Amino acid sequence: MLRELNADGTAKHASGIIIRPNTQSEPLYLIFTESNQVKNFIKTQFGGKETHIDIINLFRKIQPLFLNLSIEDEGEYWTTSNTATLEKNINAVNLDIQKIKNEKPNTTGPVKIGGDRFIDVTITSQIKIDTLSVNWPLGYTINNNKQSDLTDPNGEIVLISNVTPNSIADALTMHDMMYEFAESSMQVLAEKAGQVIQPLKRTTLANNIVVFSTASQGKADYFFLQFLVIGKSSSAFFTIEGHDKADKRFEEFEPLFESITESAGS
Numbered sequence: 001m002l003r004e005l006n007a008d009g010t011a012k013h014a015s016g017i018i019i020r021p022n023t024q025s026e027p028l029y030l031i032f033t034e035s036n037q038v039k040n041f042i043k044t045q046f047g048g049k050e051t052h053i054d055i056i057n058l059f060r061k062i063q064p065l066f067l068n069l070s071i072e073d074e075g076e077y078w079t080t081s082n083t084a085t086l087e088k089n090i091n092a093v094n095l096d097i098q099k100i101k102n103e104k105p106n107t108t109g110p111v112k113i114g115g116d117r118f119i120d121v122t123i124t125s126q127i128k129i130d131t132l133s134v135n136w137p138l139g140y141t142i143n144n145n146k147q148s149d150l151t152d153p154n155g156e157i158v159l160i161s162n163v164t165p166n167s168i169a170d171a172l173t174m175h176d177m178m179y180e181f182a183e184s185s186m187q188v189l190a191e192k193a194g195q196v197i198q199p200l201k202r203t204t205l206a207n208n209i210v211v212f213s214t215a216s217q218g219k220a221d222y223f224f225l226q227f228l229v230i231g232k233s234s235s236a237f238f239t240i241e242g243h244d245k246a247d248k249r250f251e252e253f254e255p256l257f258e259s260i261t262e263s264a265g266s
Contacts, residue, residue, distance in 0.1 A: 019058075021051045023248050027116055028055060043118050044075075045093055046110050049086050052077060097121055108135050108259060111252070129162045130234040132209075135259040156242030156249075163235045178235045182212040182228050189226065194218030197246045203257075208232070211257050215250035223249050231262040 016031035016038065025047030029040045044052040056077050063069050071078045077086040097120050101107050109121035127136045137152075150158040163174050187200045198215035205211065212228040223246035227238040240253060 021054060022047050023251050024048070025051045026118055028058075045090060045120075046118060049075075049083065049090055052086060052090070053083070093120075108137070108256065111137060127160070129160060129236040131263050132162070132229060132231050132234055132236050133261050133263070134229075134256060136256060152242075156240060156244075159239045161237045174235060175230065178228065178230045181237075182230075186212060186214055186226050186228060190214035190216045190224070193224035194222065194246075198250050205258065205260065207261065209260055209262060211260070213250075213254060213257075215246045217246040221245065225250055225253060227253070227257055229257065229260055231260075233262065233264070 016029065019028040019030065021028070021044070026041075026043045028042045030038055031040070032038050042055065044055060052075055056071075056073065059069065059071055059078070073079065075086045075089045076082070080086075097109055100121050101109065107121050110118045111121075125136055127134050136150075150160075152158075163178065182200065182202075187196070190196045190200070193216035195217045196214065197217050198213065201213045203211045203213070209232075210230040212226075212230075214226045216224040218224060221243045223240075223242060223244055225238075225240040225246070227240075229236045229238070240249070242249070
């Protein structure tokens with residue numbers, strides 16, 4: 001139940017509930033004014049057709065409680081109850097988003113903003129760590145002129161360290177060291193930070209870059225994420241910490257590392 005407050009702490013004449021279908025869907029705010037009116041929107045595009053259907057079915061169940069209920073559904077499920085049509089519309093939007101991303105490499109999406117809302121595509125800046133490059137959301141500031149120390153407007157801190165070998169022999173040693181660090185130390189660090197929400201995970205990208213990752217939830221909504229990127233010529237270790245739900249922030253940050261590329265070493 002949500003009840004809004006005025007600046008002096010007294011209750012506003014607005015109350016209702018917030019429904020969060022899943023982490024890839026925006027929340028549904030059923031907040032009623034003093035005159036018992038509600039107006040809002042929800043983007044279910046990235047939560048899957050099942051989430052969209054659940055929301056529509058909810059409105060159908062509560063429709064008799066309204067004098068007038070008007071729903072604008074871009075998926076057309078409200079008016080057709082046709083799952084195939086819904087799926088076709090969702091796929092069409094996904095294809096449009098992918099087309100934009102293919103035509104403009106400095107874009108990424110979807111991206112969650114403000115903790116709740118999604119934007120389909122946003123322009124990114126590129127962080128370079130020796131031979132590695134990753135597309136990163138705009139809005140982060142570089143602290144102390146160091147690209148390896150970033151802070152976003154919400155106060156989340158991103159620290160980046162890298163290892164660059166000087167020779168082929170050093171590169172082989174680097175790989176051994178990085179894999180050993182991932183398998184022996186990252187899980188330990190995750191456990192020290194709090195409850196491990198995402199145990200050590202290994203992902204191999206299409207370009208053969210390997211990404212190890214973890215997520216931990218500490219006290220007072222503190223979260224701690226780790227991403228270790230192992231390329232052919234160099235490696236980079238990202239830690240991201242702040243105050244929010246660890247699983248939510250992991251799902252937002254993990255796709256960024258799919259954009260990692262590597263240039264030829266010097």
